Amino acid sequence: MSLDYDSLYYMEDKRLKFTDSSNDQLESTLAGVLYGDKKNIEVDLFAVDNDDGRKAVIQVRNLYKIYKVGTNKVRALNGVDFNVYEGEFCAIVGTSGSGKSTLLNMLAGLEKPTKGEIIIDGQHIEKMNENQLVKFRRENVGFIFQSFNLIGTMNALENVALPLTFRGIPKVLRLKRAMKLLRLVGLKEHAKHRPNQMSGGQQQRVGMARALVVNPKIMFADEPTGNLDSRTSKEMMNLMREVVNKQKKTLVMVTHDDTLAAIADKVIRIVDGKIVALEDRSTKVMED
Amino acid sequence: MRISDILEMSLTNLWKRKMRTVLTVLGVVIGTASIVVMLSLGLGLKQAMMDQVGSAGGLTEILVYSDAMYGSDDLLLDDKTIEVFSEMEYVENVQPQLIYSMPFQIGNYEGYMDLVGVTPEYLSQIPLGQGEYPDSKGNMRIIVGNQVVMSLVNMTTGEWPDFESGEAPNVDFMTMPMIGGLEVEETYEADNDVSEDVTDNLADINEDFAVEEDFSLGTDEFNSESDEDDSDFSDDELDREPYDEWEDEVYSYFSNDMKRVPINVAGVTEGDLNTYAEYSYYCYTDIEALKSFLKQQYSVNSIIPGQPTDRSGKPYRDLKYSQLTVKVDKADNVETVLESIQMLGYQAEAQKEWLEEIEKEFMIIEAVLGGIGAVAMLVAAISIANTMTMSIYERTKEIGVMKVLGCGLGNIRSMFLAEAGFIGFLGGIVGLVLSYTISFLLNKFLAPMLMSDYGSNVNISAIPLWLVLAAIVFSTIVGMVAGFFPAQRATRLSPLAAIRNE
Ligand SMILES: Nc1ncnc2c1ncn2[C@@H]1O[C@H](COP(=O)(O)OP(=O)(O)OP(=O)(O)O)[C@@H](O)[C@H]1O
Ligand SMILES: [Mg+2]
Numbered sequence: 167m168s169l170d171y172d173s174l175y176y177m178e179d180k181r182l183k184f185t186d187s188s189n190d191q192l193e194s195t196l197a198g199v200l201y202g203d204k205k206n207i208e209v210d211l212f213a214v215d216n217d218d219g220r221k222a223v224i225q226v227r228n229l230y231k232i233y234k235v236g237t238n239k240v241r242a243l244n245g246v247d248f249n250v251y252e253g254e255f256c257a258i259v260g261t262s263g264s265g266k267s268t269l270l271n272m273l274a275g276l277e278k279p280t281k282g283e284i285i286i287d288g289q290h291i292e293k294m295n296e297n298q299l300v301k302f303r304r305e306n307v308g309f310i311f312q313s314f315n316l317i318g319t320m321n322a323l324e325n326v327a328l329p330l331t332f333r334g335i336p337k338v339l340r341l342k343r344a345m346k347l348l349r350l351v352g353l354k355e356h357a358k359h360r361p362n363q364m365s366g367g368q369q370q371r372v373g374m375a376r377a378l379v380v381n382p383k384i385m386f387a388d389e390p391t392g393n394l395d396s397r398t399s400k401e402m403m404n405l406m407r408e409v410v411n412k413q414k415k416t417l418v419m420v421t422h423d424d425t426l427a428a429i430a431d432k433v434i435r436i437v438d439g440k441i442v443a444l445e446d447r448s449t450k451v452m453e454d
Numbered sequence: 455m456r457i458s459d460i461l462e463m464s465l466t467n468l469w470k471r472k473m474r475t476v477l478t479v480l481g482v483v484i485g486t487a488s489i490v491v492m493l494s495l496g497l498g499l500k501q502a503m504m505d506q507v508g509s510a511g512g513l514t515e516i517l518v519y520s521d522a523m524y525g526s527d528d529l530l531l532d533d534k535t536i537e538v539f540s541e542m543e544y545v546e547n548v549q550p551q552l553i554y555s556m557p558f559q560i561g562n563y564e565g566y567m568d569l570v571g572v573t574p575e576y577l578s579q580i581p582l583g584q585g586e587y588p589d590s591k592g593n594m595r596i597i598v599g600n601q602v603v604m605s606l607v608n609m610t611t612g613e614w615p616d617f618e619s620g621e622a623p624n625v626d627f628m629t630m631p632m633i634g635g636l637e638v639e640e641t642y643e644a645d646n647d648v649s650e651d652v653t654d655n656l657a658d659i660n661e662d663f664a665v666e667e668d669f670s671l672g673t674d675e676f677n678s679e680s681d682e683d684d685s686d687f688s689d690d691e692l693d694r695e696p697y698d699e700w701e702d703e704v705y706s707y708f709s710n711d712m713k714r715v716p717i718n719v720a721g722v723t724e725g726d727l728n729t730y731a732e733y734s735y736y737c738y739t740d741i742e743a744l745k746s747f748l749k750q751q752y753s754v755n756s757i758i759p760g761q762p763t764d765r766s767g768k769p770y771r772d773l774k775y776s777q778l779t780v781k782v783d784k785a786d787n788v789e790t791v792l793e794s795i796q797m798l799g800y801q802a803e804a805q806k807e808w809l810e811e812i813e814k815e816f817m818i819i820e821a822v823l824g825g826i827g828a829v830a831m832l833v834a835a836i837s838i839a840n841t842m843t844m845s846i847y848e849r850t851k852e853i854g855v856m857k858v859l860g861c862g863l864g865n866i867r868s869m870f871l872a873e874a875g876f877i878g879f880l881g882g883i884v885g886l887v888l889s890y891t892i893s894f895l896l897n898k899f900l901a902p903m904l905m906s907d908y909g910s911n912v913n914i915s916a917i918p919l920w921l922v923l924a925a926i927v928f929s930t931i932v933g934m935v936a937g938f939f940p941a942q943r944a945t946r947l948s949p950l951a952a953i954r955n956e
Binding site: 267276296300301303315332333376380 | 467860
């Protein structure tokens with residue numbers, strides 16, 4: 167794929183963000199996409215569908231998160247750029263403390279970046295206030311937690327239906343839909359079980375059904391298998407893979423386990439708040 | 455989120471922590487009950503007061519009175535005055551009252567009655583226990599108040615049974631003959647010489663019964679005989695009276711020179727000895743009957759006791775009324791009519807004015823009592839705030855999860871406000887039940903001790919419907935206000951709390 171000057175100007179008119187092509191990460195991210203010999207031209211190719219016709223659902227630009235602890239500055243994220251395309255299963259991997267959770271939280275709008283942009287489905291979420299963020303999550307995002315975080319007083323069915331409650335959907339309808347999703351994750355016999363009457367794996371399936379119930383465009387999961395044994399983790403991964411394939415969801419998952427990450431379409435490897443490698447299997451497959 | 459879902463979640467959360475909810479609600483129960491009971495005391499007292507005033511229709515009435523008979527220079531009230539008032543705008547009618555006081559004997563007892571001559575309309579609204587209503591025709595007949603019997607004193611022993619032993623004498627007004635004592639002018643003194651001994655009343659009764667017929671027939675005769683009377687004599691007579699009494703050593707309302715006339719009783723007002731009503735201590739009769747009775751008994755130039763005299767001490771030709779009740783068409787016009795009556799120089803007051811005064815005073819009493827109760831409510835409010843803060847602290851993670859799952863900030867606030875509001879609401883309801891119980895007990899056991907002045911079945915504590923509604927609304931609002939800051943805190947909790955693992 168090549169770019170001529172016309173398309174560059176076109177993009178400029180559309181006020182798209184241009185980034186420094188001297189940046190290592192940008193080059194690696196854009197490898198095979200941009201033949202950049204013009205050092206000072208900042209090109210943003212993420213805004214347009216690439217040659218596969220894929221649409222970037224999540225665009226992260228030059229993202230920084232700096233925590234101040236006393237007089238110390240912790241650079242949890244130190245300039246991150248990447249795209250996640252529609253229908254993609256994206257895994258963020260890295261060692262403990264590398265900034266994976268920080269990144270995911272910012273993508274979900276749970277934390278504000280120090281600097282940089284996060285564009286999800288065309289909306290700049292770093293500019294939203296808390297009310298807008300909640301609304302944004304309600305309408306676009308499903309979330310799977312490491313520690314399941316089911317509401318202890320509600321049974322599985324009610325837990326799955328909870329996000330629909332926040333959307334003001336009548337009880338009969340939401341319970342019906344929740345049941346459908348419980349069936350999808352293979353837990354329809356456990357509908358009346360409280361969280362403390364289920365195994366970790368079952369709880370996480372409920373958590374997944376809860377994330378899926380609002381039919382979100384994007385799902386986030388922070389170490390969804392962190393509290394599960396390896397066998398159950400594998401099952402969980404397969405289930406997630408299946409859901410992404412069948413329901414055409416975009417899934418961003420944080421994990422520190424490379425074997426689990428292997429199931430993803432794209433693996434973003436982070437070390438000390440920077441992306442050190444980006445494996446895009448779907449592209450590779452296409453290149454092959 | 456739907457309101458029903460918000461309420462359901464709040465209730466579930468309260469139910470989840472039953473013990474704590476119950477304890478917090480208990481605080482509100484006590485707070486509500488203190489305010490309601492305190493206010494109910496003020497309201498009960500006011501109600502008792504209002505009932506005593508006999509405010510039925512009282513709001514459209516103006517009372518015009520004259521103290522001329524007690525020597526004040528108030529303007530006199532007579533038929534002319536009635537005419538003047540009747541012609542005023544907004545006035546519907548004017549009803550006179552004539553009061554004549556006299557001692558009376560019945561059986562072995564004597565007493566002193568205020569006999570009130572009223573219009574037939576007034577008379578007919580007095581509830582009767584026995585007998586029938588008198589009319590203006592024939593001899594004067596009276597209605598005796600149901601508690602008049604309590605004022606009777608034994609003539610021979612001077613004993614006052616009601617005061618000394620709390621027992622009313624066994625006297626039946628309907629069957630036993632009653633004798634009234636009339637102060638008379640010099641000319642008639644000779645007739646009464648027979649009855650020097652007060653105890654010798656049987657003979658008198660017989661004698662007076664015999665005379666009775668004469669009274670009704672021979673009015674003119676008496677009038678002509680008394681023409682030559684001079685009022686100077688009666689003053690001397692008054693000076694002499696006490697000596698006679700002290701000699702007997704038993705106090706008597708009767709003086710030797712009084713004329714004794716039989717009084718016919720037509721009925722007794724409703725109620726037993728313990729039921730107080732506006733009418734309980736008075737005797738009533740038709741005003742025209744009383745007028746003709748007095749005209750029969752007193753000659754034109756004689757001074758009727760209780761009637762005013764002119765400057766030279768001479769009596770007036772016609773009877774003067776003690777008070778007029780001016781009935782106005784609407785309460786709104788009372789002010790106007792009252793002003794025009796007062797402009798003419800009459801002593802007048804409207805019940806309305808007076809009631810408004812009382813109302814103002816009771817507002818202060820209620821504010822003070824309510825304020826005392828409010829302290830308990832304040833403590834309850836603090837306890838609600840504390841409970842809510844605790845609950846939010848415990849549920850930090852849950853709130854975070856809900857935020858991550860897209861629960862609106864407003865919805866989170868509503869959930870906690872609803873929870874606090876529920877505590878207030880429940881406390882209000884149970885508090886009212888408690889208030890009714892306390893109120894009932896106060897009325898049953900305390901009221902008879904404190905409120906005997908107002909009659910026997912008077913309530914000391916009253917909880918009107920508006921107070922019930924106000925209490926529920928108020929306790930709910932208190933709950934929500936107390937829960938506001940904790941709820942606000944919940945909306946500010948970071949959703950990250952849900953994701954971090956402890
Ligand atoms: N609220 C905070 N205040 C200060 N420093 C923080 C805060 N949150 C995270 N950090 C720091 O930022 C860095 C990245 O943290 P993060 O939670 O993203 O790591 P992680 O990759 O998710 O690790 P793990 O695999 O152990 O979950 C860490 O060095 C951490 O100490
Ligand atoms: Mg983490």
